[in-house]
Amino acid sequence: MRRIRAAVTGVAVLSLALTATACGGGTTDGSGGSASGPRTLTYWASNQGPSVEADKKVLQPELDRFEKETGIKVRLEVVPWSELLNRILTAATSGQGPDVLNIGNTWSASLQASGALLPWDEKNFDAIGGKDRFVESALGSTGAQGQDPAAVPLYSMAYALYYNKKMFADAGISAPPATWDELTAAGRRLAKDGHSALGVEGANPAENIHHVFVLAKQHGADFFTPEGKADFTNDGAVAAVKQYVDLMAAHKIVAPGNAEYAQNQSLSDFAKNRTAMVLWQTPAQTFAAQGMKPDEWGVAPAPVPSGTPGQGTRINSMVAGINLAVFKNTGNREGALKFVKFMTSDAEQKTLNQAYGSVPPVKTAQADPAFAGPALAVIRDTLAKSAAALPQVPEESQFETVVGTAVKELFADAAAGRPVTTESVRAKLDKAQQQMPRK
Structure with a gap:
């Protein structure tokens, strides 16, 4: 989806057989026009x-x-x-x-x-x-x-890694990170004075889904079986969610306040030199709207474990x-x-x-x-x-809501200093799976 978006909440069940009657402001003659008024x-x-x-x-x-x-x-x-x-x-x-x-x-x-x-x-x-x-x-x-x-x-x-050139230079970092290990290492050098090295929208379920879906792919996993059945608690999915939340909980490169971000605050922080990196979808227009000049930021592929993006476990973005x-x-x-x-x-x-x-x-x-x-x-x-592509299943929007909300709750735990463990992540994902329609 779009890079500029707020959290989607209160999503109705989409798997119901909805029907539509005549919609919109069109005319009824099938030609797009009528004798009584403009088309x-x-x-x-x-x-x-x-x-x-x-x-x-x-x-x-x-x-x-x-x-x-x-x-x-x-x-x-x-x-x-x-x-x-x-x-x-x-x-x-x-x-x-x-x-x-x-x-x-x-x-x-x-x-x-x-x-x-x-x-x-x-x-x-x-x-x-x-x-x-x-x-x-x-x-x-x-x-x-x-x-x-x-x-x-x-x-x-598609997602990419955007970075603040001056903040990187001031920290003595000569190139953007290509792997997650490099990102966390750079993040530790960049995080200071309570600011984020990396910005996230922790309270935005849709943004959370986009990132944990990609990380699951990098773990060789998915949130649905090939038959389209929800499978949120498999080891790869659990590892993906924990890896994402650990950017705050364990590595401390995401500031706790990002747990409450839901409407592009991380982009605002980035444009105002309060955050050194963001993973985002084509946000150049937003940077410019907030006064950031094109030569102040750089872009690189989002990280993958090997450093070289590609197919399979080297996927680094959702479509x-x-x-x-x-x-x-x-x-x-x-x-x-x-x-x-x-x-x-x-x-x-x-x-x-x-x-x-x-x-x-x-x-x-x-x-x-x-x-x-x-x-x-x-x-x-x-x-x-x-x-x-994210799973093309009828329950996809429910998946975004329930798993994205689970990640939001885990970020809240991390921000409050509560432990984020493999067991606590699996428990949140199990609760999310129970909210999906039974097949």
Whole structure:
């Protein structure tokens, strides 16, 4: 998902068979227009930039261009991450929602299982230029295997290690760490005066999930069996969670106050020279918005045990990003497809991904020199070689909530000085697993 996001709480059970009636502001003649009024679409955009208002400034000129080209007006609402999933669920059950919407790509399988989203079969993909236009890694986070995707990739992202060049130089560290051992060693030299060497969003369940999922991969494990059954207490999953929380509990390179961070406070600390490193998704725009100059920070691949990212146990990021979905029962399907085609066109992909500091999931747009700079080169390389999609199972969003909350509670224990042991981690994960639907 997106780098700028708040904790997603109170997630409803998505495995229920939700149904949707006619959604959005579209017309009912199937053509995207009517004799009685202008053709319109409603679009819920996720908050990608430093603020909702910043997103409107980015998006509205593009929506105006779409209206000029097609005659279809788009009513825009930028929805904060803290509200987005519950807004989508409410729309799915009530039928009162948008025609087109952004979804975090990790939600794709869960929302697919609701039955509310338009399946992207061959015909629908053909209407927007074909499925083969999109990068394979991005398509891997659009829904369950063996089913038509529930959404289309819009923005692609991956985690990397961002570091403060001056703080590294002052500590006598000549290069960013490539392994976790190097990171903790550097962190001990950087942590001082109660500040973090590494910033985390310990109270944000979704951020917690992203990191422990990657660490589980590095331990040769996962949180689900190949059959899709929750398996939170296997040794590799337990080791992954403990390793992450131990950055605070054992290594002391994350300040205790980070246990309460949930809405990008670690990024603010980094931009204000209070934290030396963050693991984040393409945050260059956020750094700039807080006054940090491009030459003040560097970027490197996120650490792996061997120091060389790749497949298997050398995975160092989840496949992050935003997908574009259409409500199945929109009264303006033709207009919605035209809008998706517009948003995934080469020109719009270049414009929007440059504005947000992300990478286009459309192959021809991604090849543009605008995305060849050092920072985005790390992201592109990670997505191509060492990123994995979160489990594409119907219960994925529940997994984010219950395991992410378990990690949040463990960070709270660490901040309070309570022991974080293998046994206490396993107990928290067992409690989380008991909250998952029985299969």
